[in-house]
Amino acid sequence: MHPMLNIAVRAARSAGDLILRHADQIGTLRINQKSKNDFASEVDRKAEQEIIRIIQSAYPGHAIVAEESGVHRGDEEFVWIIDPLDGTTNFLHGFPQYAVSIALKQKGKIEVAAVYEPLRDELFTASRGGGAMLNNRRIRVTKQNSLRGALIGTGFPFKHQQHLDAYLDMFRVLCIDSAGIRRGGAAALDLAYLAAGRLDGFWEIGLQEWDMAAGVLLVKEAGGVVTDFSFDDQYLTSGNIIAGSPKMHQIIYQSIEPHITDNLKS
Numbered sequence: 003m004h005p006m007l008n009i010a011v012r013a014a015r016s017a018g019d020l021i022l023r024h025a026d027q028i029g030t031l032r033i034n035q036k037s038k039n040d041f042a043s044e045v046d047r048k049a050e051q052e053i054i055r056i057i058q059s060a061y062p063g064h065a066i067v068a069e070e071s072g073v074h075r076g077d078e079e080f081v082w083i084i085d086p087l088d089g090t091t092n093f094l095h096g097f098p099q100y101a102v103s104i105a106l107k108q109k110g111k112i113e114v115a116a117v118y119e120p121l122r123d124e125l126f127t128a129s130r131g132g133g134a135m136l137n138n139r140r141i142r143v144t145k146q147n148s149l150r151g152a153l154i155g156t157g158f159p160f161k162h163q164q165h166l167d168a169y170l171d172m173f174r175v176l177c178i179d180s181a182g183i184r185r186g187g188a189a190a191l192d193l194a195y196l197a198a199g200r201l202d203g204f205w206e207i208g209l210q211e212w213d214m215a216a217g218v219l220l221v222k223e224a225g226g227v228v229t230d231f232s233f234d235d236q237y238l239t240s241g242n243i244i245a246g247s248p249k250m251h252q253i254i255y256q257s258i259e260p261h262i263t264d265n266l267k268s
């Protein structure tokens with residue numbers, strides 16, 4: 003295994019164990035609201051500290067961008083991108099869909115990725131050029147080639163309500179023509195499930211880099227395509243993402259394209 007993936011996996015598993023140890027204490031956790039509909043608990047913070055501890059003990063000089071503690075400066079050639087608990091709202095409600103997401107960007111390219119779902123003990127990993135795995139078995143995106151029969155993942159733009167009308171127009175088209183739409187509540191897992199062939203496509207507005215970085219590499223290494231809403235590769239900065247097998251990506255893009263406003267293209 004790529005040595006940095008090894009560290010990402012160790013950190014993701016350790017944080018996942020920590021999250022599970024707190025899953026029956028939800029009622030007693032200290033929770034703070036970062037903004038409207040955006041919460042963090044002491045579990046998010048502790049899980050993040052654990053991940054950073056493990057990364058820094060192996061690679062003390064690397065830079066880190068982590069959801070709860072922000073930017074930790076270092077050698078900018080290597081940047082770890084961490085979402086210690088993706089699906090916090092689910093976790094805080096005991097809704098069993100959440101994961102740890104860790105990616106390493108080297109010279110601007112995502113090099114390794116680990117998404118760990120502790121409740122199912124499912125570990126999704128990828129290294130650039132080395133394929134994507136679920137619990138060490140190779141995964142691929144589906145061969146689905148039309149919306150008919152397709153299962154599509156998404157997230158609602160609850161923090162970006164200025165885009166709600168455009169989003170609902172996209173939703174209407176895809177909802178009518180597909181077999182179904184799922185809103186799991188953890189974008190890292192949505193992308194991991196797409197890589198594993200459990201979803202045929204995915205789109206969302208307004209994500210953060212840490213929600214997507216690991217999942218994007220999983221999808222690409224599983225044979226999928228990822229773009230922003232301009233059919234370009236700026237999804238980590240724009241936060242707007244379309245992902246799927248090459249065919250499903252194209253179909254989703256063409257379906258929602260009439261509803262992509264100029265604001266969503268930048």
Ligand code: IPD
Nearest residue numbers: 087088089090157187188189213
């Ligand atoms: C959230 C989840 C959710 C997405 C939100 C994210 P968090 O991450 O990924 O699926 O729709 O935009 O903020 O806050 O639970 O880490």
Ligand code: CA
Nearest residue numbers: 085088089213
């Ligand atoms: Ca997240």
Ligand code: CA
Nearest residue numbers: 069085087088
């Ligand atoms: Ca989070």
